[in-house]
Amino acid sequence: MATPPISSAAAAALADALAHVHVVCAEPSIANHFLAELRDKEVQKDSLRFRRNLQRLGEIIAYRISSHLSYTDKVIQTPLAETTGKLLHDFPILATVLRAGLPFHQGFLNYFDQSPSAFVAAYRIEGTAQVQVQVDYLSAPSLDERVLILADPMLASGKSLVQTYRAMLRFGTPRQVHIAAVIASPEGLAYVAREIPEANLWVAAIDEKLNEHAYIIPGLGDAGDLSYGSKL
Numbered sequence: 001m002a003t004p005p006i007s008s009a010a011a012a013a014l015a016d017a018l019a020h021v022h023v024v025c026a027e028p029s030i031a032n033h034f035l036a037e038l039r040d041k042e043v044q045k046d047s048l049r050f051r052r053n054l055q056r057l058g059e060i061i062a063y064r065i066s067s068h069l070s071y072t073d074k075v076i077q078t079p080l081a082e083t084t085g086k087l088l089h090d091f092p093i094l095a096t097v098l099r100a101g102l103p104f105h106q107g108f109l110n111y112f113d114q115s116p117s118a119f120v121a122a123y124r125i126e127g128t129a130q131v132q133v134q135v136d137y138l139s140a141p142s143l144d145e146r147v148l149i150l151a152d153p154m155l156a157s158g159k160s161l162v163q164t165y166r167a168m169l170r171f172g173t174p175r176q177v178h179i180a181a182v183i184a185s186p187e188g189l190a191y192v193a194r195e196i197p198e199a200n201l202w203v204a205a206i207d208e209k210l211n212e213h214a215y216i217i218p219g220l221g222d223a224g225d226l227s228y229g230s231k232l
């Protein structure tokens with residue numbers, strides 16, 4: 001079955017959404033190398049490398065987001081003299097979706113090493129015409145007045161991200177929201193930008209489209225299976 005064409009209203013929403021997305025691999029950098037390895041089905045046979053590359057892209061996007069956070073000056077005594085350093089004012093809360101999000105999340109945690117974490121279990125309900133998502137486990141600290149980074153490696157339809165975010169709001173209202181993905185579909189990005197206009201969006205790459213099974217094309221396949229093995 002062919003992928004349905006995008007409507008003109010959706011195309012306009014997409015153009016608007018894309019103007020607000022930070023696309024890390026749009027510029028040449030080592031991030032492109034890590035992404036190319038993630039997509040390559042030969043390299044994917046090495047699941048350690050696959051997980052590590054997700055982690056590295058988490059680290060790179062964490063670094064990029066860090067320039068949008070606030071810092072406080074602190075007087076520091078080196079062994080030789082006094083100087084001033086800048087310390088991260090408050091560590092963001094790092095949220096991810098089990099299980100595919102874990103290696104990407106670890107990349108964020110490597111940099112934001114004092115951050116609390118929030119975890120969500122969400123799964124697609126199979127056998128329905130539209131993509132439907134069930135959120136059934138959520139653990140999070142209070143989000144009130146915090147910076148929240150919600151990281152999910154594959155932003156496909158965007159439905160699970162939006163539902164996850166809405167479910168998380170039971171834990172409070174963050175003062176700043178960042179949503180990070182490795183690969184996003186154009187329609188998923190447009191959906192997330194429309195439903196969560198307060199979010200800053202960060203991706204390594206935007207791919208061509210979703211297929212009829214809501215997989216990203218060309219994408220990389222199933223990030224959870226490639227990280228942790230296939231499931232029944």
Ligand SMILES: O=c1cc[nH]c(=O)[nH]1
Nearest residue numbers: 154156215216222223
């Ligand atoms: O392409 C996709 C879409 C959702 N989840 C994945 O792991 N891959």
